Amino acid sequence: MLSRTADHLYWMARYIERAENMARVLDVTYRMSLVSHAGESEATLWQPPVLIADDVAAFERDYGDYNAANVMHYMALDTRNPSSIVSCLGSARENARSVRVAMSSEMWETVNALWLELTQRLQPGLNEADIGEFCDWVKSRSHLFRGVTYGTMLRDDGYKFLRLGTFIERADNTARLLDAKYHLLMAAAGDLNGPVDYYEWSSLLRSVSSFEAYQKVFRDTILPSKVAELLVLRDDMPRSLHACFDELTPILEQICTQRGRECLRIAGETHARLHFGRMDDIFKEGLHEFLQDFIALNNRLGREIQISFLNAPAH
Amino acid sequence: MTINISKSYDEMRASGDKVRKVYGPYTDWLASTSHAHLAQKTREAELLFRRVGITFNVYGEDAGAERLIPFDVVPRILAAQEWQHLSAGAIQRVRALNAFLNDLYHGQEIIRAGIVPASILTNEMYRPEMQGVDVPGGIYAHIAGIDIVRTGENQFYVLEDNLRTPSGVSYMLEDRKMMMRLFPELFRRYSVAPVEHYPQVLLNNLRAVAQPGVQDPTVVLMTPGAYNSAYFEHAFLAQQMGIELVEGQDLFVRDDAVYMRTTEGPKRVDVIYRRIDDDFIDPLAFRADSMLGVPGLVSVYRNGGVTLANAIGTGVADDKATYTYVPEMVKFYLGEEPILSNVPTWKLSIPDDRRYVLDHLAELVVKEVQGSGGYGMLVGPTSSKQQVEDFRQRILANPNNYIAQPTLALSTCPTLVEQGVAPRHVDLRPFVLSGKTVSLVPGALCRVAMTEGSLVVNSSQGGGTKDTWVLNEVASC
Structure with a gap:
């Protein structure tokens, strides 16, 4: 197209x-x-x-x-x-x-x-x-x-590019949302079980339509680490980073035949991190660092898609 | 050479009070339909048009200002034999015009025969770049819009030929779709010839004019972009034909061929249905400041690497000076008598004509040969004595620059206005398609001046559109 x-x-x-x-x-x-x-x-x-x-x-x-x-x-x-x-x-x-x-x-x-x-x-x-x-x-x-x-x-190429746009954007947004909230809350420290935090976390979950999902999945009080897990690693949570890359990777595998090898590489690498990563390790590395890294990679993927397909050069 | 201007012919009631046969069933229906119902249907249509985005942009207004062209719910109805006459005349005319363009850009027989003066070669719409260039099938105007007005039962005149990038066909198609949606019961009372196959006929023609030897040609529609006033139509036609809608920036020239940039790499283009004027199509050939065109396109075109529809240089055949020769062209190239008449036109370069015009200035319309859009024009009957005298001086200073025509009483058609259904002036633009065959689908763009007494049907001046019904046979009551 x-x-x-x-x-x-x-x-x-x-x-x-x-x-x-x-x-x-x-x-x-x-x-x-x-x-x-x-x-x-x-x-x-x-x-x-x-x-x-x-x-x-x-x-x-x-x-x-x-x-x-x-x-x-x-x-x-x-x-x-x-x-x-x-x-x-x-x-x-x-x-x-x-x-x-x-x-x-x-x-x-x-x-x-x-x-x-x-x-x-x-x-x-x-x-x-x-x-x-x-x-x-x-x-x-x-x-x-x-x-x-x-x-x-x-279900033509147009559909594929449209879906790429949706999930690149969503991954970026979820990562930023989590990072902004998490960062702030951790900085505030204090008693994580206080009522204020309950509202903070539940509202974060609600903002990504995940409040009910959290209850279903964990059947537990709201714990920051589990909120993070839900939004980063759970592949069955449609706004999580993992779910976004579950959508992105196969589309890229279909369109990156002649061009866009770099897109495929970045997506594959990022997907693997989300697919095989463990929450404990991410926390050890630091969630903020992890998310910043993710946002940068996701941006690079967006740029590569732009260069390889959307602003295709004449020759 | 006189035309009665005192009373307009009405499509529904002719010149008297008796309803014409084709409007019989409609009049019955109308009698049992309230004004409120029609007004409600009009609002429904507006809502639907806006939702679908059938809008046009008005230059010079707020960025992105989009307006609807008023849609009138009362159809213009043409009897089968009326259409037969009009379509035969329009086809004949376009055949002659294409023959003329082919001749003008090759042997120029018509100039040597003394029918068209050699001065036509100084017309600014004549493109010397096209001299000696062969185009597939010898077709220049693949799509032609012929503006026809009516002044009496059997009096039809061609007002203008549009051979560059004529627009408006999307309204023919969308108005029909709308009418069938709003008033399905009327289509049971009438046997209306369908128009929906227009894009298919057009696509077949465009494919047929690819350079010989091209298998399965790639056809694209080229638009100046989303801010062009006719963008909706470009998008609509591309979608209906299933072809890519491209802008200049999507195309490039390499090795004497045109390519489009795709996500899978460059793809060769064989036929370009372009809705962008000659001037802007290639900055290397015409206006260097054009950002809309494709550098090198005209050179590829001249070497036969791509087909353009319409061809470059058709403007020389649809200008006011050339218009007067079209009936002669029909005789010269086809050996036939013209079926449709021109509006009688006096050329002020001819002494006899000049004398007549100067004696009758207050009754006539006088136009500059190169003018357009209503500039440099005198409408005698609506001008003051002083204006007429001023114009007389301008004519005398340079008579060759003017033509004159009688003030035409365009026919009226019943139209829904605030007070009810009332007569408003209309014109008709059928679209003649040339390629494999020369044909038109039985329908047209019908433009209507929504203001009482106004003769200006242009959409930029608030004119509206109507669905045009060509009946398969005389309507049965």
């Missing part, structure tokens, strides 16, 4: 996934802010979403204070922020518009309707009280898009 077409499909999927993840983070942070926290400042609560989005400098320049109104506006509505929900959905739609030929008409209509509805919803502005409902809506539209894609799209 045309490299440009593959590029648009890949990025469309990434942006939709990113919008969904931003909505998840924002939603959970907002819910957390409704639980009274002794001794926790508004800034500590609202900084992690910005850390996860990786735009601290831009945020501090444009907004200054970490508070609910600022962070919500920045992450949901700010068109200057390329990772805001509005920006992501706009970019997804622009990408879709350029390659509507390459997808099923139902997919195009879903992305287009998503955009039209978004502009309608935002017309009167977004109240703080509506943020939860707004985030739910973004998530449900992302689910809808994935479902429509799964149910209607031809």
